[in-house]
Amino acid sequence: MAGRSDSGSSEKKSSEATNDVPTFSAENLQSNMKIIYYSRTFMSIIGGVVAGILGFTGLTGFIFYFLVMAITSVGLIAKAKFSVNSYFDSWNRILLDGFMGGLMSFVLFWTFAYDIVHIF
Amino acid sequence: MGLGFAVGVLGVLILGHAAYSTIQYRGLLKIMEEEFSGPPMNVVLELLLAFLFCIWAALSVPGKFLPINPDSEENRIVSLPDNLDFMIFNHRAKVSLSEIGLKLKH
Numbered sequence: 001m002a003g004r005s006d007s008g009s010s011e012k013k014s015s016e017a018t019n020d021v022p023t024f025s026a027e028n029l030q031s032n033m034k035i036i037y038y039s040r041t042f043m044s045i046i047g048g049v050v051a052g053i054l055g056f057t058g059l060t061g062f063i064f065y066f067l068v069m070a071i072t073s074v075g076l077i078a079k080a081k082f083s084v085n086s087y088f089d090s091w092n093r094i095l096l097d098g099f100m101g102g103l104m105s106f107v108l109f110w111t112f113a114y115d116i117v118h119i120f
Numbered sequence: 121m122g123l124g125f126a127v128g129v130l131g132v133l134i135l136g137h138a139a140y141s142t143i144q145y146r147g148l149l150k151i152m153e154e155e156f157s158g159p160p161m162n163v164v165l166e167l168l169l170a171f172l173f174c175i176w177a178a179l180s181v182p183g184k185f186l187p188i189n190p191d192s193e194e195n196r197i198v199s200l201p202d203n204l205d206f207m208i209f210n211h212r213a214k215v216s217l218s219e220i221g222l223k224l225k226h
Contacts, residue, residue: 054158
C-alpha cells in the first residue's frame with residue numbers, strides 16, 4: 001500500500017499520466033486471492049468427486065468442470081456483493097485465477113471417485 | 121466460520137453416502153444382470169444437496185473479502201497512534217532555517 005500510493009501522490013502535481021496508475025492495498029488483494037484459490041480448489045475437488053460418482057467419462061466430465069467453475073465464479077461474485085472492482089483489480093482475478101490448478105485436482109479426484117464407485 | 125465448516129463436513133458425508141449408495145446399486149445391477157445407464161434418482165438428489173452444501177462451505181469458510189481501494193471505509197485511517205505524548209513537533213530545522221531568513225509556516 002505504502003510504496004505505490006506514495007509515489008502516485010507525490011507525482012500527482014508533476015504529471016497527469018501517473019494519475020492513471022491504480023492504487024490499492026496489495027496485502028488485502030493478496031488475502032482476497034488466497035480466498036479465491038481456497039474456494040476454487042475445494043470446489044474442484046468436490047466437483048471431481050461428484051463427477052466420479054455420477055459416472056461421467058471423457059468430454060462430459062470436462063464440460064462438468066467448466067460448469068462447476070462457472071457456478072463457483074458466480075458464487076464468488078455474489079460474495080463480493082457484485083462490486084468486483086472494490087475487491088480485485090481486474091475481472092480475470094475472479095473469473096480465471098486458479099482454473100488450471102483446479103483442473104488438475106478435478107481430474108485426480110474424478111478418476112479416484114470413478115475408480116472406487118464404478119470399477120472396484 | 122464454524123457453521124460453514126460444519127455444513128462442509130455434512131456435505132462431504134452426504135457425498136460419501138451417495139458414493140456408497142451407488143456402489144450398492146451397481147451390486148444390485150450385477151445380480152439382476154442389467155447394464156448401468158445412470159445413477160438412481162435418490163443418489164442424484166443427494167449429490168445435488170451435497171454440492172449445494174459444499175458451495176456454501178467453500179464460499180463462507182475462507183473468510184471475507186477485504187476492500188483494496190485506499191478510499192474505502194475500512195482502509196481509511198481514523199485512529200491516532202497511542203503515543204501522542206511522545207511526539208516531537210519542534211526540531212532544529214525550525215531554528216536554523218529562521219536564522220537564515222526562510223520562514224516556515226506553523
